[in-house]
Amino acid sequence: MMQPLKRTILIKNAVIYTLNAKDEVVRGNILVQGNRIAYVGEELPQIQAEREIDAEGNLVFPGFSNGHTHLPMMLLRGAGEDLPLMDWLTQKIFPLEDKLSDELAYLGSMLGIIEMVKTGTTSLADMYFFCDGIAAAIQESGIRANLSRCVSGQTMEEAKGRINDALRIYDTYHGAAEGRLEVGFSVHGEYTTGTEVIRKVCALARERDAVLQIHISETENEHEECKKRHGGKTPLGILESLGGLEGRVIAAHGVYIDDEDMERIAGRDVTVVTCPKSNLKLGSGIARVQEMLSRGVSVALGTDGAASNNTLDLMDEMRYMALLQKGMTRDPGVMDIRQCLRIAMQNGARGMGIEAGEIAPGMLADLILVNTKSSRFYPRQNAEAHVLYSACSQDISMTMIDGRIAYENGKIQFCDEARVLADFARAAEKLYR
Amino acid sequence: MMQPLKRTILIKNAVIYTLNAKDEVVRGNILVQGNRIAYVGEELPQIQAEREIDAEGNLVFPGFSNGHTHLPMMLLRGAGEDLPLMDWLTQKIFPLEDKLSDELAYLGSMLGIIEMVKTGTTSLADMYFFCDGIAAAIQESGIRANLSRCVSGQTMEEAKGRINDALRIYDTYHGAAEGRLEVGFSVHGEYTTGTEVIRKVCALARERDAVLQIHISETENEHEECKKRHGGKTPLGILESLGGLEGRVIAAHGVYIDDEDMERIAGRDVTVVTCPKSNLKLGSGIARVQEMLSRGVSVALGTDGAASNNTLDLMDEMRYMALLQKGMTRDPGVMDIRQCLRIAMQNGARGMGIEAGEIAPGMLADLILVNTKSSRFYPRQNAEAHVLYSACSQDISMTMIDGRIAYENGKIQFCDEARVLADFARAAEKLYR
Structure with a gap:
């Protein structure tokens, strides 16, 4: 592979929330070289950077990492409220999905990525179909992603085509x-997928050391019906028995995972991606x-698809998570600020095996600037x-992914947003006709 | 009183959500004369208006009505998370409140009103102290408000000064x-106020046909302790027995009001103001x-003070309400869109006795324009x-209150926002020193 050009960008005079192990906050500068962070500290690096950004009045954070989404569902936003x-x-949803195509998936994904990047997201995990369309949008936009072709089906016969497509x-x-762009594998869920199919997809992921994504215990009904079908075994229990917990797993939703499930996955390479807004909107409940x-x-944070959210804004989602947990536990002391930031900015990336989620030398340069000039940052x-x-998210003034500026001062850098909007609108018009 | 100047403003080519009894949506025009709506319909009024607004691509709604807030608490935002x-x-909170003054209350209120107007709020109900400061901000800004000096105290002796101040x-x-600017009366809550004091404040409100505001059953502890103290009577039960439900009442929070309470107030001039974000953040719970x-x-909608929210944005609050109710009832079918709009835009105004909350001839011209150009309004x-x-709230392009444009295209019209921010920051600096 060609060595990427060593671009250099110097971010000066920022307040840097490193989210490193010591949880340091640094008033200083960041040097980005190529796609990684080369320096973080109070000293100003003596280097002629290609671009200098005076970040006075801005905070720097790692970018948000969206652990669960379905990008093309942007096309289905507002359908059937x-x-x-x-x-x-x-x-x-199903009748509209029947009419999708790679071209539609591409346009839905482009618009989804535009909204994500504007709201500070630098990496995402997606599971859906028409993955060629999604992959095209990921490549064109420059966002970081773990993509997987969703597999469902009660029998191998039924699932075969999907598995081949996933491969x-x-x-x-x-x-x-x-x-x-990394590719993983995904099982839609225990309730839509037979055990042989689940076992097969888990094996494919494990053989490739790839991320496995799956919907887990999103609704009470799903959780309880699984237990009925499988002699008391929960969806995570089934997954474990089929070899699904041996590699890296993104377990989406997890609203009804029980105490035993928690014990089962604590300390393992399993990341539960909570999607608080979607879980409320679809009447599923509130994850513990x-x-x-x-x-x-x-625990990481996800938006789910735009049809059940209806935004892809993790800053907003983070706030829902914090407030819901305080409300549900009746304890305003839980979910302190730094913990919420880690869940929203660090744990998703780590769950996908991405070297980001921390502002430190050697890490991938996935970060955001938050401008504090608005009244929303008063008192000081x-x-x-x-x-x-x-x-x-309006306060996010810059989103950098892989050392490249993807969004700055209201403007998407990787495409003509107006053209994407027009193409999207035309395509949606046809879809809904 | 002098007749207000008959300003005329013509809003053309809008999609108008009237929220009238027939729930009509009109593609057409609105004529505002003085502080009231003179015409709504498809025909373009043949009149030389002082100002014409081409609202193509915009939706018109009644402005949001914030049924419960404490404006000066903007100063306490972020204190003690x-x-x-x-x-x-x-x-x-209490030690900081001890240091407040009318000047601080004025600055806190100005900033609170700026955020409210930017986020589409046209009327509010406030209960706090340093009401001279709050009143100054209300008058200067042009927002519509029902203000009350909060009364608490176990004995008349303790409450006397506050009652006199309220008068x-x-x-x-x-x-x-x-x-x-209308003035009502308020009781802080049953748990902080003796029965003789409550009875007195209720009588003062009733004699003047004024709105009575009170915190009701915000926490489970408050609700249960009241029942213990009063032989099973709930806070609303106590209020009724003291003559407090005979006039117009704004009952804030109501997280724990029970079935009997609901029966007690259904069909009366009592508006329960739900404050979903504050109730989550303080660990109080979720209202039914x-x-x-x-x-x-x-039911109307409120933000509570900025110390426990931390925004005064009713568009955001409305979404929390809708999502929480779907999540808690496990039924995505509840809280349809129009019902949510009525709660957020109509019921608060009605609860305060304000002739707004509906886009119809004769109603006060309190309305907002929502621009649909952003990707957030795609698909179409x-x-x-x-x-x-x-x-x-960034999509709100104009806020009109009493026939005057208070906010348009990102700019507050009634003051120099930068100056208010600077004054506020200086004052807060002193407060936190």
Whole structure:
């Protein structure tokens, strides 16, 4: 592989929330060389950088990492609001999904990535179909992603085509885009997928040391029906028995995972991705995030697809998570600010095996600048509280991914946003006709 | 009183969500004359307006009405995050409140009103102290408000000064600012106020036909302790027995009001103001809004103070309310879009006796324009879903209060925002020293 050009960008005069092991906050400078952070500290590096950014009045954080989404569902945003889950799926979502194509998936993904990058997201995990379209958008945009072709089906016969497609996607795209695009495998869920199929997909992931994504215990019904079918075994229990917990796992939702499940996955390479807004909107419930954390489970944050959220804004999602946990536990003392930042910015990247989520030399240069000039950052006494509780994504002034500026001062850098919007609108018009 | 100048403003080519009894959506025009709406319809009025606004691509709604807030608490935003409720109050909030003054209350209120107007709020109900400072900000800004001097105290002796201050505020400000500023009375809560004091404040409100504001059953502890003290009577039960439910009442929070309470207030002039974000953040819980609605209780929306929210953004608050109710009832079918809009835009105003909350001839001209150009309004198929689920207050392009434009295209019209921010920062610096 060609050595990437050693671009150099110097970010000066920022307040840097490193989220490193010591949780240091540095008033100083960051040097980015190529796609990695070369220096963080109070001293100003004596180097002629290609670009200098005076970040006075800005805070620097690692970019947000979205642990669970379905990018093309941007096309389905607003379709079938206020319907019960099964009506929503069968009357609205499935019929529309039947009409999707790679071109539509590409446009949905482009718009999804635009919204993510504007709201500070630098990496994502996606599971869906029409992955060629999604991969094209990931490559074009420059976002970092772990992509997987979603597999479901009760029998191998039913799942065969999907599994082959998943393998083709892996072979075609894994490691593409200078390594920004990794490909994993995914099982839709225990309730839609037979045990032989689950076992097969888990094996494929394990053989390739790839990330396995799966929907786990999103609804009470899913969790309880699984136990009924499998002599008391939960979806995570089934996954374990099929060899699914031996590698790196992204377990999406986890609203109903129980105490035994938590013990099962604590300390392992399993990241539970909580999607608080989607879980509320679809009437699923509220995940026991605080309980998982206290038992040593790694928790990251996701938006789910835009049809059930309806935004892909992790700054907003982080706030929902913090407030919901305080409300549900009836304890305003839980979910302190730094913990919330780690869940939203660090744990997703780590769960995907990405060397980001921390502002430190050697780490990938995935970071954001948050401008504190708006009234949302007044009074001036507690900036990090304002990031969690009163800022909005409008305050994000720059998003850098892999050492490249993807968004700056309101403008997406990797495409003509107006053209994407127009193409998206035309395509959606056809889809809904 | 002098007749207000008959300003005329013509808003053309908008999609108008009237929220009238027939729930009509009109593609057309609005004529504002003076402080009221003179015409709404498809025909373009043949009149030379002082100002014409081409609202193509915009939606018009009644402005948001914030049924419960404490404006000066903007100064306390971010103070003492992640503390248990009593520590938060006794270690942080009370000591800071001891240092407040009318000047500080004025600056806090100005900044609070700026954030409210930018996020589409056109009327508010406030209960706090240093009401001269708050009243000055209300008058200067042009927002519509129902203000009350909060009364607490176990004995008449203890409460006497506060009651006198409340009367002074009423006599000084009621009906001021061309009628935009009304003054009511407020009891802090049953748990902080003796029965004789409550009875007295209720009588003062009733004699003047004024709104009575009170914190009701915000926490489980408050609700249960009241029942213990009063032979099973709930805070609303006590209020009723003291003559407090005979006039117009704004009952803030209502997280723990029970079925009997709901029966007690359904069909009366009592508006329960739900404050979902504050109730989560302080670990209080989640109000049974859907249950109240189904029993005929009038529910409006509030932000509470910025110290426990930490925004004063009702578009955001409305989304929390909708998502929380779907999540808690496990039914995505509850809280349809129009119902949420009515709660956030109509019920608060009605609860305060304000002739707004509806875009119709004769109503006060309190309205907002929402621009649909951002990607948040794509796909184009369901704009009202996007207002509830994916828009953000950045999409609000204009806020009109009492027929005057208070905010337009990012700019506050009633003051120099930068100057207010600088003054606020200086004052807060002193407060926190």
